[in-house]
Amino acid sequence: MTVDSENLVAAGLDRRVRSSFRGKVANFAPFATLLTLLIFFAIASPSFASLDNLTNILTEVSVTGIIAVGLTFVILCAEIDLSVASVANATGIAVAFFTAQNASVNIANIPLSGGLAIVVALLVCVSLGVANAIGITWIGVPSFIMTLAMLQIASGIGALLIRGQIAYAVPPLISTLGSKSIGPVPWVVVVAATVLLLGHFTLRYTRFGRYVYMVGGNREAAEYSGVNVRAVIASVMVISAVCSGLAGMLGVAYFGSAQQEEFDSYLLDSISAVVVGGTSLFGGQGGIGNTVIGLFVLGILNNGLDHVRIDSFLKILIRGLILLAALIINVYAQRLRASRSPVADA
Amino acid sequence: MGSPIPLLELTGISKAFGGVSALRDVDFALQSGEIHGLVGENGAGKSTLMKIIAGVYADYQGTMRLHGIPVRFRSARDALGAGVGMVHQELSIVPQLTVAENIFLGFQPVTRLGIVNWKRMAREATVHLQSLGIEIDPQTKVSTLPLGLQQLIELVRVLFSGARIIILDEPTSALSPPEIERLFRVLGKLREDGKSLILISHFLEDILAVSDRLTIFRNGEKIATASATEIDKAWIIDRMIGTTRGEFGGSNTGDVFLNSNFDAPVALEVNGLSVAGILRDVSLKVRKGEILGVYGFMGSGQVELAQALAGKLPTKRGAVQIEGKAVRLHNSAAAKRAGVAIVPESRRSMLFAREPVYKNISISILERFARFFLRPDVERQIAHQRTVDLDIRPRTVDLPLGALSGGNQQKVALAKWLTYFPKVLILSEPTRGMDIGAKQDVVKIVRDLREKGIAVIVTSTEPETILALADRVVVMKKGTIAREFAGEPLGKDQLLAAA
Numbered sequence: 034m035t036v037d038s039e040n041l042v043a044a045g046l047d048r049r050v051r052s053s054f055r056g057k058v059a060n061f062a063p064f065a066t067l068l069t070l071l072i073f074f075a076i077a078s079p080s081f082a083s084l085d086n087l088t089n090i091l092t093e094v095s096v097t098g099i100i101a102v103g104l105t106f107v108i109l110c111a112e113i114d115l116s117v118a119s120v121a122n123a124t125g126i127a128v129a130f131f132t133a134q135n136a137s138v139n140i141a142n143i144p145l146s147g148g149l150a151i152v153v154a155l156l157v158c159v160s161l162g163v164a165n166a167i168g169i170t171w172i173g174v175p176s177f178i179m180t181l182a183m184l185q186i187a188s189g190i191g192a193l194l195i196r197g198q199i200a201y202a203v204p205p206l207i208s209t210l211g212s213k214s215i216g217p218v219p220w221v222v223v224v225a226a227t228v229l230l231l232g233h234f235t236l237r238y239t240r241f242g243r244y245v246y247m248v249g250g251n252r253e254a255a256e257y258s259g260v261n262v263r264a265v266i267a268s269v270m271v272i273s274a275v276c277s278g279l280a281g282m283l284g285v286a287y288f289g290s291a292q293q294e295e296f297d298s299y300l301l302d303s304i305s306a307v308v309v310g311g312t313s314l315f316g317g318q319g320g321i322g323n324t325v326i327g328l329f330v331l332g333i334l335n336n337g338l339d340h341v342r343i344d345s346f347l348k349i350l351i352r353g354l355i356l357l358a359a360l361i362i363n364v365y366a367q368r369l370r371a372s373r374s375p376v377a378d379a
Numbered sequence: 380m381g382s383p384i385p386l387l388e389l390t391g392i393s394k395a396f397g398g399v400s401a402l403r404d405v406d407f408a409l410q411s412g413e414i415h416g417l418v419g420e421n422g423a424g425k426s427t428l429m430k431i432i433a434g435v436y437a438d439y440q441g442t443m444r445l446h447g448i449p450v451r452f453r454s455a456r457d458a459l460g461a462g463v464g465m466v467h468q469e470l471s472i473v474p475q476l477t478v479a480e481n482i483f484l485g486f487q488p489v490t491r492l493g494i495v496n497w498k499r500m501a502r503e504a505t506v507h508l509q510s511l512g513i514e515i516d517p518q519t520k521v522s523t524l525p526l527g528l529q530q531l532i533e534l535v536r537v538l539f540s541g542a543r544i545i546i547l548d549e550p551t552s553a554l555s556p557p558e559i560e561r562l563f564r565v566l567g568k569l570r571e572d573g574k575s576l577i578l579i580s581h582f583l584e585d586i587l588a589v590s591d592r593l594t595i596f597r598n599g600e601k602i603a604t605a606s607a608t609e610i611d612k613a614w615i616i617d618r619m620i621g622t623t624r625g626e627f628g629g630s631n632t633g634d635v636f637l638n639s640n641f642d643a644p645v646a647l648e649v650n651g652l653s654v655a656g657i658l659r660d661v662s663l664k665v666r667k668g669e670i671l672g673v674y675g676f677m678g679s680g681q682v683e684l685a686q687a688l689a690g691k692l693p694t695k696r697g698a699v700q701i702e703g704k705a706v707r708l709h710n711s712a713a714a715k716r717a718g719v720a721i722v723p724e725s726r727r728s729m730l731f732a733r734e735p736v737y738k739n740i741s742i743s744i745l746e747r748f749a750r751f752f753l754r755p756d757v758e759r760q761i762a763h764q765r766t767v768d769l770d771i772r773p774r775t776v777d778l779p780l781g782a783l784s785g786g787n788q789q790k791v792a793l794a795k796w797l798t799y800f801p802k803v804l805i806l807s808e809p810t811r812g813m814d815i816g817a818k819q820d821v822v823k824i825v826r827d828l829r830e831k832g833i834a835v836i837v838t839s840t841e842p843e844t845i846l847a848l849a850d851r852v853v854v855m856k857k858g859t860i861a862r863e864f865a866g867e868p869l870g871k872d873q874l875l876a877a878a
Contacts, residue, residue, distance in 0.1 A: 238753055239751055240752070243738070243742070243753055244745075250734055251730070251731045254728055254729050254731055256710075257691070257711060258711075258729070258743040260711075262711075264712075
């Protein structure tokens with residue numbers, strides 16, 4: 034028996050080394066995609082690899098990045114939030130709605146002081162997130178359906194507030210964070226980096242973060258272990274809405290205006306960022322690190338294609354094909370990882 | 380050995396998983412028209428060997444001969460094509476479809492117009508079922524049938540898809556005695572028809588009763604093959620574990636005296652608990668330092684009772700008190716706060732296969748030492764202590780749980796609750812599917828918990844488990860408590876009679 038158990042220990046260690054290596058390969062796949070794109074564009078275009086362009090790329094992915102942080106929490110729980118872009122839009126419109134606008138903007142808005150406008154706008158996104166949370170955890174609507182409805186509802190709220198107009202004024206704080214720079218670095222990049230770091234820290238080093246991974250890894254087991262699964266899922270939906278709301282406010286300042294449908298492309302962009310980075314849609318695997326890589330893949334792809342001479346209509350197709358390729362690589366890398374542990378003999 | 384050429388013959392089979400040897404130079408022969416039983420502790424290699432025969436594993440060393448001709452199956456479909464089928468422990472029937480549809484899944488007879496010929500399907504299904512002595516209407520939806528019948532339908536399907544060699548993995552573990560008898564009658568009929576069967580089971584009495592020959596495995600090696608008439612349980616156990624020791628310290632054959640203590644304070648009191656459609660008016664008490672056994676056949680409600688007490692099932696009526704205080708167990712987090720913990724019957728629903736062992740152990744107690752920030756050092760330290768207490772091997776707490784053997788995984792499921800003890804611990808089928816060594820470990824752990832003053836509820840469909848553990852026994856029948864045994868000698872026959 035002792036000889037056998039020693040063998041087992043040795044075998045276990047062997048397996049551990051092997052699995053951690055394979056785990057690294059799985060994590061390395063999105064990184065390899067990123068590296069390939071980086072090298073390709075650096076060679077293909079002399080204007081791509083410059084400090085200015087790096088700032089461009091960072092700025093371009095910042096708003097998506099803030100949304101993607103909340104979405105990472107949701108996807109790690111094996112849920113989905115399809116309302117992120119419209120919640121962002123509604124919150125962006127709300128912050129403008131509660132700011133004094135130029136006389137040419139013909140909406141019945143309610144001007145508040147800058148700070149209050151931000152608080153009210155945050156309340157808007159929190160309540161939309163709470164509505165998602167209640168629908169999913171209490172009523173039991175699948176998150177895909179619930180947030181699909183919320184996508185429409187949030188768009189509707191935005192439309193009602195802005196009434197087809199374009200509002201330009203936002204509170205000074207939002208305007209600074211969204212469109213000004215600190216030295217060479219745009220504030221929006223600083224905010225995005227902070228939110229990403231905060232997200233990473235929460236997921237890796239807090240009890241709540243652990244619950245997020247465990248709920249995503251095996252919901253039933255989390256429940257049997259006494260984790261309040263509903264509360265965890267409700268929380269990630271609210272976190273997602275708040276991230277979207279913050280991104281919406283900064284986005285309005287970044288674009289220079291608040292109007293309907295201006296965030297529409299952000300839903301697919303943020304989901305792509307999370308998934309291309311290697312976070313599993315089935316929950317429990319991945320994290321903010323993966324999302325950062327996903328953001329860069331997306332950002333470099335979008336930016337790089339503008340630096341090489343291709344038919345601009347072809348670019349859309351190429352972008353899709355490269356994203357598909359990245360996902361296929363991820364799937365193979367995941368499979369390599371999954372094949373590692375044979376199911377124990379029952 | 381003088382016998383005719385075996386139907387299926389394996390020689391020098393070896394198989395390793397990533398450096399861990401699962402089978403070492405195993406020879407195995409199946410005669411035509413025999414029922415061949417396989418026994419051995421968990422991880423002894425019997426399942427691995429069967430998966431090789433059934434084509435699930437294609438990369439192994441050694442040769443397999445069917446009718447004397449060397450074969451190597453590359454997939455389960457490949458094996459089925461050659462007449463080798465397997466009925467797995469987890470059934471693969473489609474519960475939403477009817478019996479006939481399941482039997483003909485993938486081979487539905489069609490009319491000339493290409494439309495499914497329902498009449499013919501029903502007729503042929505009836506013939507197939509009747510030939511095996513199974514009386515069910517083929518139009519019944521499978522989900523409405525008891526598990527025992529569902530299993531038979533899967534067996535019929537495997538047969539119907541052309542299998543002449545059929546492997547059954549743990550066919551009796553979830554069945555009641557009458558269901559087991561019926562299964563054995565069917566297996567006997569199949570043998571008469573010239574089919575050959577291989578049975579894997581932990582239930583030695585069952586397998587002795589039905590098999591012609593038995594092969595015993597230990598540590599990836601074949602220890603012996605013998606005719607079932609020439610051996611008995613003690614002989615098998617001897618070879619399975621290598622030394623002589625009685626199961627549960629010998630308490631499973633003779634009568635057990637229930638050592639009930641009526642003086643200890645009541646830890647859990649349940650009054651008139653009802654769950655829609657399943658539990659009716661269940662009342663019971665469990666005292667501190669007492670193990671209450673809840674016995675019943677599959678579907679008699681003991682699983683649901685355990686789940687309701689753990690906050691996993693919404694209750695319709697009834698009051699629950701813990702140490703005299705009324706509590707509401709509306710979800711599992713509330714149950715944990717109230718002091719009720721559960722280890723469910725299925726490992727999969729308690730464990731995180733991809734996560735390291737230490738995270739599996741700490742998840743249920745994180746709030747005790749990590750109010751906001753995690754403390755992985757404390758987690759690892761606690762986890763390491765549990766691996767020592769419970770003899771979980773290997774002791775590497777950073778290993779992903781999926782890399783542990785089944786018995787060790789079960790111990791990890793228990794370990795979750797052994798750092799900060801709950802007031803009431805519910806163990807659903809704590810020893811199901813375990814080998815004797817692991818079973819004895821679990822029995823010892825549960826008895827230790829009793830010594831610590833914890834009220835333990837053990838629910839099981841195995842009389843041996845109940846008899847080995849319980850101080851007091853309630854027997855459930857159709858969602859109610861039918862009988863209570865306390866302070867008296869109790870045997871398996873009485874339990875079976877009460878259920």
